[in-house]
Amino acid sequence: MNPMWLVRMARWARNPPSPGRVKLVFGVIALCLxxxxxxxxxxxxxxxxxxKIRP
Incomplete structure (x- = not known):
């Protein structure tokens, strides 16, 4: 695993996304499904x- 991902995960754990962003992501996933x-x-x-286009 790239060490930069660990930094991103730590930053995300300290500042979690807003409830609106979580709803948006789950909404997009639900739409795709x-x-x-x-x-x-x-x-x-x-x-x-x-x-098919015939010549």
Whole structure:
């Protein structure tokens, strides 16, 4: 592990993020999981499939 990461972890432990920042991060993770779950359950939409161009 890079020693700089230990410095970052120590700084983060002394000054934790605000509740709003934590909610934002969890919201983004939830949104990504929701999109992944939708794509897994229903498949990739046809309008996002690239079309082959014939010469």
């Amino acid at each position: 929701l999109i992944f779950g939708y794509e897994w359950a229903f498949g990739w939409p046809d309008w996002l499939v690239p079309q």
